[in-house]
Amino acid sequence: MLADLIAYPEPIIYLTSFLVGSIPFGLWVGRLFKAGDIRKRGSGNIGATNVSRIVGFRAGLLTFTLDLLKGAVLVLLLSREGLVHAIGVWTGETFAFSLSALWATGFFAVLGHCFSPWLHLKGGKGIATGFGALLVLSPVSALVGAIAYVLTFLDKKIGSISSIAGLSLASVSYLVLNRVGAHLWWGAAMVFLIILRHESNIDALLENREQRFD
Secondary structure (H helix, E strand, O other): OHHHHHHOOHHHHHHHHHHHHOOOHHHHHHHHOOOOOHHHOOOOOOOHHHHHHHOOHHHHHHHHHHHHHHHHHHHHHHOOHHHHHHHHHHHOOOOOOOHHHHHHHHHHHHHHHHOEHHHOOEOOOOHHHHHHHHHHHOHHHHHHHHHHHHHHHHHHOOHHHHHHHHHHHHHHHHHHHOOOOOHHHHHHHHHHHHHHHOHHHHHHHHOOOOOOOO
16 A cells, blocks of 8 residues: 555645645634634635735735645645656656646645635635645736736725636636646636635625625
8 A cells, every 4th residue: 555655646645735725824814913713703714805804914915825825835846847856766656747636736725725624624715725726837827817806806895706707817818828638627626616615705796795895
């Protein structure tokens, strides 16, 4: 069994990515800024939007950055030839991580963020963590998504609709700029998960009761 794990390290990598993604940085930042348990205030979410609303912009930016890194760091490391070579030397195997494996690593980070075992399988919406993975895998698409988010937020002052707009435009731009392949199943799963986590926000938007930033 150990030999199989060494020869095929992806399951260990995906588990690691899930556990890294599950770190509830928003909860910790809220406590660091003496705001208590942010799950009991605002929308009850541990993401940057709720932290910003309750604690302030600096705390929200810190939360966003930390959540982004959860999606970016492991994907970035695995996409570097030096690390892959080092793993190969340690395991005695010759391999490279496929684009599908990199996307799967990003997906499991988002999954961990959304369903953290430390929070009884509750968590955030996955936007920042997914953005971190996309930033490594397709910087141009990430930039398109970021611009769409900013422009929508400046117009609507609503975090959820801005996130959905950014996610949608980033997805479209990726499909236009990149080749089709099996990795898109992982990308589609990530998008579906993030949209699913925004279900309550979409309902609130349709009923015109979603909170705005004033």
